[in-house]
Amino acid sequence: MNFEDIAKQAKNASLEMAELTTEVKNQALLKIADALEENKSKIFEANKTDLEQAKDSVSPSVFNRLKLEENKMRDMIQGIRDVVKLEEPIGKTLLARQLDEGLNLYKVSCPIGVIGIVFEARPDVIAQISSLAIKSSNAVILKGGKESINTNKTILGIINNVLDSIKEFPKNALSQVFTHDDVAQMLKCDAYIDLIIPRGGNKLVKFIKENTKIPVLGHADGICHVFVDESADFETAKRVIIDAKTQYPSACNAVETLLIHKNFNPKEELLNELENAEITLVSNPDTWAFEHGDKTLAYKTVEGLDEAINHINTYGSGHTDCIITKDEQNAQKFMQKVDSAGVYQNVSTRFADGFRYGFGAEVGISTNKTHARGPVGLEGLTIYKYKLIGNGHIVKDYVDGTKHFNHKDL
Amino acid sequence: MNFEDIAKQAKNASLEMAELTTEVKNQALLKIADALEENKSKIFEANKTDLEQAKDSVSPSVFNRLKLEENKMRDMIQGIRDVVKLEEPIGKTLLARQLDEGLNLYKVSCPIGVIGIVFEARPDVIAQISSLAIKSSNAVILKGGKESINTNKTILGIINNVLDSIKEFPKNALSQVFTHDDVAQMLKCDAYIDLIIPRGGNKLVKFIKENTKIPVLGHADGICHVFVDESADFETAKRVIIDAKTQYPSACNAVETLLIHKNFNPKEELLNELENAEITLVSNPDTWAFEHGDKTLAYKTVEGLDEAINHINTYGSGHTDCIITKDEQNAQKFMQKVDSAGVYQNVSTRFADGFRYGFGAEVGISTNKTHARGPVGLEGLTIYKYKLIGNGHIVKDYVDGTKHFNHKDL
Numbered sequence: 001m002n003f004e005d006i007a008k009q010a011k012n013a014s015l016e017m018a019e020l021t022t023e024v025k026n027q028a029l030l031k032i033a034d035a036l037e038e039n040k041s042k043i044f045e046a047n048k049t050d051l052e053q054a055k056d057s058v059s060p061s062v063f064n065r066l067k068l069e070e071n072k073m074r075d076m077i078q079g080i081r082d083v084v085k086l087e088e089p090i091g092k093t094l095l096a097r098q099l100d101e102g103l104n105l106y107k108v109s110c111p112i113g114v115i116g117i118v119f120e121a122r123p124d125v126i127a128q129i130s131s132l133a134i135k136s137s138n139a140v141i142l143k144g145g146k147e148s149i150n151t152n153k154t155i156l157g158i159i160n161n162v163l164d165s166i167k168e169f170p171k172n173a174l175s176q177v178f179t180h181d182d183v184a185q186m187l188k189c190d191a192y193i194d195l196i197i198p199r200g201g202n203k204l205v206k207f208i209k210e211n212t213k214i215p216v217l218g219h220a221d222g223i224c225h226v227f228v229d230e231s232a233d234f235e236t237a238k239r240v241i242i243d244a245k246t247q248y249p250s251a252c253n254a255v256e257t258l259l260i261h262k263n264f265n266p267k268e269e270l271l272n273e274l275e276n277a278e279i280t281l282v283s284n285p286d287t288w289a290f291e292h293g294d295k296t297l298a299y300k301t302v303e304g305l306d307e308a309i310n311h312i313n314t315y316g317s318g319h320t321d322c323i324i325t326k327d328e329q330n331a332q333k334f335m336q337k338v339d340s341a342g343v344y345q346n347v348s349t350r351f352a353d354g355f356r357y358g359f360g361a362e363v364g365i366s367t368n369k370t371h372a373r374g375p376v377g378l379e380g381l382t383i384y385k386y387k388l389i390g391n392g393h394i395v396k397d398y399v400d401g402t403k404h405f406n407h408k409d410l
Numbered sequence: 411m412n413f414e415d416i417a418k419q420a421k422n423a424s425l426e427m428a429e430l431t432t433e434v435k436n437q438a439l440l441k442i443a444d445a446l447e448e449n450k451s452k453i454f455e456a457n458k459t460d461l462e463q464a465k466d467s468v469s470p471s472v473f474n475r476l477k478l479e480e481n482k483m484r485d486m487i488q489g490i491r492d493v494v495k496l497e498e499p500i501g502k503t504l505l506a507r508q509l510d511e512g513l514n515l516y517k518v519s520c521p522i523g524v525i526g527i528v529f530e531a532r533p534d535v536i537a538q539i540s541s542l543a544i545k546s547s548n549a550v551i552l553k554g555g556k557e558s559i560n561t562n563k564t565i566l567g568i569i570n571n572v573l574d575s576i577k578e579f580p581k582n583a584l585s586q587v588f589t590h591d592d593v594a595q596m597l598k599c600d601a602y603i604d605l606i607i608p609r610g611g612n613k614l615v616k617f618i619k620e621n622t623k624i625p626v627l628g629h630a631d632g633i634c635h636v637f638v639d640e641s642a643d644f645e646t647a648k649r650v651i652i653d654a655k656t657q658y659p660s661a662c663n664a665v666e667t668l669l670i671h672k673n674f675n676p677k678e679e680l681l682n683e684l685e686n687a688e689i690t691l692v693s694n695p696d697t698w699a700f701e702h703g704d705k706t707l708a709y710k711t712v713e714g715l716d717e718a719i720n721h722i723n724t725y726g727s728g729h730t731d732c733i734i735t736k737d738e739q740n741a742q743k744f745m746q747k748v749d750s751a752g753v754y755q756n757v758s759t760r761f762a763d764g765f766r767y768g769f770g771a772e773v774g775i776s777t778n779k780t781h782a783r784g785p786v787g788l789e790g791l792t793i794y795k796y797k798l799i800g801n802g803h804i805v806k807d808y809v810d811g812t813k814h815f816n817h818k819d820l
Binding site for chain 1: 622
């Protein structure tokens, strides 16, 4: 089937999905979790094939992400059951207003429609995204990394078997494509696809953002900063920077640049402590807009708060930035003026994550300035429609002055 | 000054604007209203120059929109004073959550940044958009229709004179560009511009959507439908359709296609009544995705509700669609399954408007599926950031299991 037909089917499915009840969706999710559990060995086998084929051609980190062992499988299945517990995101009344006698306006949350997801070779993502799509009544078209093709096919096959057995569930809600050409077509398919979420490296995200007019939700770079203010507590600074840089250096919310106030006295001591924690310090302006992804940390001495804010707004990626300070006013100014999705005071940048924020699940982290910013949970997969219910109300009466709006919130 | 410099200045201004207090913004708006009042004659004079130059080259409707008389001026100035009364959209706490002891997360509304507005030759728009930008702390770059250049320059000159006199107000918050080349540069300037709002005809909006990777908020088409169900009340159908088609035929929320249930018996009588109201009925599949903009109305007999929904989701533009029915279940199904920004029951499509919805002001109407949908008020000019405040909290403790999240809403 060509891509356009797949996308058209997904669009049709999405229109049906808007009607699914919470009960049907949650039952589907629980059945999927059970089915994956029952078919574990089949999935491990498919994964073994993928691993075998990939072992000589991919980096150890890609290989690790591709590898699905008992622990990851358990988390993946638990993740689906956790989505069941999340609040229903669709059909929420966001506004109820009487415009006039007998004329009531309701703003009601609804699914976005069809979402294209392009992700790397991480087979656990397919279950995570599928469960979020089901819960939010969106159809999805998934394109995973080519190295995980057998695992992905097996997992989505099991999921779709369950969905096919539920009569209320529309066909083709979750589909999968496999080639680069499919991605190229996805980017052009604005007639049927409403949103694209790329999950993966900087290059992939940039390529997608530059080659589509469909809205894209995600982040290309995670150039996060920690600014150590004049009044910073030494231990807090040390603790936070070491966590932000070393706890998981390749994460997008790991710190890349350290800015130190020129009057922060134990500066040399702090830098020594960081080096003791196996952090490689560099002081090179060429790296100010660079995501190292390892234990390298750029640092710069700044004149004060204003220069720090300015540096972050110039070289940062609007992801997550932190001030270490005991000065409440400086903290507030920093958090006000730094134009990032996350602005932190005295805590590690690594907290920028949907699970840690208590969203229960995460589609990704967005550095967009519209729709959804920061860690995106189920809410980011919804939009709203306005329902207006009346009884023969016409605009002419209000333009004539025969009738008047009262705009009373219900 | 070249466009990039203008955009860079706007970006810098936007970062300062995020700090403006409600009081400063409202004082600025009131002073602007007074200054426009005091300088009315200067504005009328500039408008006369524009009208003189345009009179032989533009259509009567463009000429009318360009013309600024006493009434429009009064409404324009009142509009600015009305914006003062609107609730402050910035700095609202949308979520407050304790993640753990001493670790608090706040989701706080903030401005988007720099917004590019491209609009037709309607000088009243410049005051409206400027006041919304000030209230929402966004910087804007305005490009109006070339016919209104003198009026626009005069109005924005007066506004910027006021802003320049307020010391808290950053310079270059509102700027104006004039040429086609400026628009071309705006569309490429994703480094500094966060959102583009085109207001104008289908061609302009389509061109902009197709030529930028910056998010675009707006609508190209307004192909609205009224579906007359089997059980529709005759008088309601007649009233609503006549209002939706004739009250202001060139509006985007005017009805373009009438779908009639095959069992709606007084069909011929209804069509006669519509013709009596000077509506030209056409029954031609070629016009199903066409915005007439005059008193022409396409009509089609359908088998039932499902065909109506399907027709609307296929040929509509996702703007505003209405069912006329006495059957509550059909109404609900229609409003659920029609994938449009506005889904109406027994009321004219012409109600799709920010003022009528009680938003106090309107940036435009969006048929997007992300960020903002339907009539967009101040809220559509905002996004949010996450503020996380702690005391040396690090992620390692939560990964180790030394500490646990409690996720308690505050």
